[in-house]
Amino acid sequence: MEIKLAESCGFCFGVKRAIRLAESNPNSVVIGELIHNRREIDRLSQNFGVRTAASAEEINGGDRAIIRTHGIEKEAKAKLLTITDDIIDATCPYVTKPQKIAETMSQKGYQIVIFGDRKHPEVKAVLSYADKSAAVVADASELETINIGDRVALISQTTKSIAAFGEVAAALIARTSEARVFNTICNATYDNQEATRKLAKEADIMIVIGGKNSSNTKQLHAIALKYCADSYLIEESSELRREWFSGKRLCGVSAGASTPDWIIEEATKSIAQFELLAGLD
Amino acid sequence: MEIKLAESCGFCFGVKRAIRLAESNPNSVVIGELIHNRREIDRLSQNFGVRTAASAEEINGGDRAIIRTHGIEKEAKAKLLTITDDIIDATCPYVTKPQKIAETMSQKGYQIVIFGDRKHPEVKAVLSYADKSAAVVADASELETINIGDRVALISQTTKSIAAFGEVAAALIARTSEARVFNTICNATYDNQEATRKLAKEADIMIVIGGKNSSNTKQLHAIALKYCADSYLIEESSELRREWFSGKRLCGVSAGASTPDWIIEEATKSIAQFELLAGLD
Numbered sequence: 001m002e003i004k005l006a007e008s009c010g011f012c013f014g015v016k017r018a019i020r021l022a023e024s025n026p027n028s029v030v031i032g033e034l035i036h037n038r039r040e041i042d043r044l045s046q047n048f049g050v051r052t053a054a055s056a057e058e059i060n061g062g063d064r065a066i067i068r069t070h071g072i073e074k075e076a077k078a079k080l081l082t083i084t085d086d087i088i089d090a091t092c093p094y095v096t097k098p099q100k101i102a103e104t105m106s107q108k109g110y111q112i113v114i115f116g117d118r119k120h121p122e123v124k125a126v127l128s129y130a131d132k133s134a135a136v137v138a139d140a141s142e143l144e145t146i147n148i149g150d151r152v153a154l155i156s157q158t159t160k161s162i163a164a165f166g167e168v169a170a171a172l173i174a175r176t177s178e179a180r181v182f183n184t185i186c187n188a189t190y191d192n193q194e195a196t197r198k199l200a201k202e203a204d205i206m207i208v209i210g211g212k213n214s215s216n217t218k219q220l221h222a223i224a225l226k227y228c229a230d231s232y233l234i235e236e237s238s239e240l241r242r243e244w245f246s247g248k249r250l251c252g253v254s255a256g257a258s259t260p261d262w263i264i265e266e267a268t269k270s271i272a273q274f275e276l277l278a279g280l281d
Numbered sequence: 282m283e284i285k286l287a288e289s290c291g292f293c294f295g296v297k298r299a300i301r302l303a304e305s306n307p308n309s310v311v312i313g314e315l316i317h318n319r320r321e322i323d324r325l326s327q328n329f330g331v332r333t334a335a336s337a338e339e340i341n342g343g344d345r346a347i348i349r350t351h352g353i354e355k356e357a358k359a360k361l362l363t364i365t366d367d368i369i370d371a372t373c374p375y376v377t378k379p380q381k382i383a384e385t386m387s388q389k390g391y392q393i394v395i396f397g398d399r400k401h402p403e404v405k406a407v408l409s410y411a412d413k414s415a416a417v418v419a420d421a422s423e424l425e426t427i428n429i430g431d432r433v434a435l436i437s438q439t440t441k442s443i444a445a446f447g448e449v450a451a452a453l454i455a456r457t458s459e460a461r462v463f464n465t466i467c468n469a470t471y472d473n474q475e476a477t478r479k480l481a482k483e484a485d486i487m488i489v490i491g492g493k494n495s496s497n498t499k500q501l502h503a504i505a506l507k508y509c510a511d512s513y514l515i516e517e518s519s520e521l522r523r524e525w526f527s528g529k530r531l532c533g534v535s536a537g538a539s540t541p542d543w544i545i546e547e548a549t550k551s552i553a554q555f556e557l558l559a560g561l562d
Contacts, residue, residue: 162455169454169462170447179462181454 001245001275003268004203006254008195009220010264012188014069014092015257021066021090022050028064028088029053031072031080032121037211037258039236056080064088070121071095073128094186095122098155101182102129105153110180113137113148115168116157123157139164140171148175158186189216189257196220196254200227203252205244208233209267210256217256224254236263237270245274282526282556284549285484287476287535290501291545293469295350295373296538302347302371303331309345309369310334312353312361313402318492318539320517337361345369351402352376354409375467376403379436382463383410386434391461394418394429396449397438404438420445421452429456439467470497470538477501477535481508484533486525489514490548491537498537505535517544518551526555 011019015035022034027049033041034052044050050066056076059065064086067077071091080087091099102112112130115137116123127134135146154172156165162185172179200206206224210217212235224231230248234240245251251271255264292300296316303315308330314322315333325331331347337357340346345367348358352372361368372380383393393411396418397404408415416427435453437446443466453460481487487505491498493516505512511529515521526532532552536545 163451166451166454169460170444170451173447173450173462173464174443177464179450179464181450181460181462183454183458183460 001248001251003251003253003271003275004199005264005268006192006195006199006252008188008191009253010192010209010255010257010259010261012092012186012257014094014186014188017092018066018069018090019044019260021088023048025064025066025088026050028066029059030066030068031056031059032068032070034066034068034090035258035260036214037260039263040260043260043262056083059083067091069095071099071125072121073125075128091125092158092186094158094184095125098126098158098182098184099129101153101155101184102126102134105180106131106134110151110153111135111149113143113146113152113154113168113172114157115154115160115165120157126155126157137168140167143168143171143175148172150176151178151180152176153180153182155182156184158184159189160185161190162187192216192220192254192257193223196223196252197227199252199254200224200231203228203250204230205248205250206231206252206254207240207267207271208254208256209235209264210259211235214256214258217259220254220256224252228252234267237267240267240270240274242274242277245271282529282532284532284534284552284556285480286545286549287473287480287533289469289472289476290534291473291490291536291538291540291542293373293467293538295375295467295469298373299347299350299371300325300541302369304329306345306347306369307331309347310340311347311349312337312340313349313351315347315349315371316539317495318541320544321541324541324543337364340364348372350376352380352406353402354406356409372406373439373467375439375465376406379407379439379463379465380410382434382436382465383407383415386461387412387415391432391434392416392430394424394427394433394435394449394453395438396435396441396446401438403440407436407438418449421448424449424452424456429453431457432459432461433457434461434463436463437465439465440470441466442471443468473497473501473535473538474504477504477533478508480533480535481505481512484509484531485511486529486531487512487533487535488521488548488552489535489537490516490545491540492516495537495539498540501535501537505533509533515548518548521548521551521555523555523558526552 069092112134118136206228208221221233350373393415399417487509489502502514
């Protein structure tokens with residue numbers, strides 16, 4: 001049986017970079033959970049002494065503070081700088097970009113409109129760089145509820161779909177003289193979905209690794225099931241069953257955006273082990 | 282019977298302005314037909330000696346030249362200036378705006394994309410102000426056939442529908458980092474349609490005045506017919522029939538974008554005359 005990993009799966013560029021920064025800055029303190037994966041946070045804590053603070057207020061004078069991929073609000077960063085200047089900024093560059101756009105376009109007199117979830121830390125941080133006329137909309141229909149200026153800069157939360165962003169842009173254009181639309185969407189999630197779809201089409205068993213409560217992982221599992229009936233969602237290798245692989249030709253492996261490489265490797269090694277044991281039967 | 286004119290009908294702002302300029306510059310020469318209405322062109326010729334030249338090449342040294350609402354290409358204007366500096370620019374301000382945007386945005390390094398009909402004089406003129414990377418697309422699907430840069434300024438032909446423009450913008454956003462979308466649509470045609478719809482709903486007879494081969498007039502007639510079965514399309518008052526108005530309560534009047542006010546007035550006076558004659562019966 002061949003084991004094939006999806007061309008794009010697991011951590012995105014920004015998350016990988018943040019973990020590298022955490023590993024190279026032992027005993028530092030992350031403001032908020034670095035990623036939504038308990039085992040990875042435990043690993044960073046055990047191997048590198050990296051702790052987690054609930055908020056910037058918990059940082060002390062002597063701490064080396066890590067800002068996570070989502071970024072933090074402008075005011076929180078300013079406050080943090082009064083406590084320590086030993087700061088490692090792991091804000092994803094794809095998130096720094098909309099922050100800068102919000103700040104520059106506000107200065108140039110554009111009203112900022114952000115397409116995203118107003119409760120998401122990334123959106124809160126981007127919003128903090130815009131002036132008071134800024135607004136956050138969850139979809140095109142929400143645009144109707146806000147005042148729209150004559151010149152607007154439109155930004156998207158990095159994880160939104162481009163089709164939905166296009167709908168917001170189209171609705172906005174009808175209500176303003178100039179809409180300056182910045183495509184700030186990161187397509188890592190989209191790439192993972194497309195790669196899983198492609199792999200599931202040729203595989204006769206699919207293993208999707210990730211949190212069972214993770215929305216993007218569940219989406220990958222649903223896509224896999226559509227093209228390959230024998231698709232399983234697991235959180236870790238101990239859940240794998242030897243009998244699943246009996247008589248299979250090609251095993252496809254994919255993973256959600258919050259699944260670290262080492263958990264993926266652990267699982268693929270376990271699968272290969274079943275194959276080896278099958279040869280000894 | 283009450284006679285009510287649609288809140289918005291007939292000539293748009295730009296056409297009215299062009300005719301005012303022609304009237305106040307007797308014996309001038311218009312480059313191309315000022316408007317698509319033979320009777321109005323004859324009136325300007327007979328009453329004001331305003332002639333029509335087929336192109337800028339036909340202008341002579343002593344002529345006072347009028348540039349019509351569509352504008353002319355940058356090179357043609359430069360050439361014209363070598364012949365005469367006695368130029369009346371009747372380019373509609375709504376058309377001058379996209380010309381200026383095309384020029385300024387080209388200078389700022391944006392690729393210009395124009396949503397419109399590449400054979401239309403207005404589009405040709407706007408395009409002449411952009412640099413060589415510019416493209417004209419008739420719809421969103423045409424975007425797929427052209428190379429798209431990293432920073433694009435999107436402009437619309439003034440008479441396009443905002444919904445179709447939104448579709449082009451949405452498709453563009455997926456292919457570029459920054460799409461600077463300028464809403465250059467003039468809504469005069471849209472306003473005329475909405476006003477006709479509103480009036481037809483309350484009227485029990487509708488008279489739509491305009492060319493029988495005029496696309497926008499035919500559209501107004503179709504809208505009127507939808508809400509008022511007794512809707513007639515006429516080119517001039519001689520076509521009106523007294524019996525149409527017998528027993529009617531409210532007569533609505535609308536007119537296409539190429540119908541001058543005096544032709545509308547002529548028709549409403551004729552309708553009022555029928556009413557007067559009915560009183561004498």
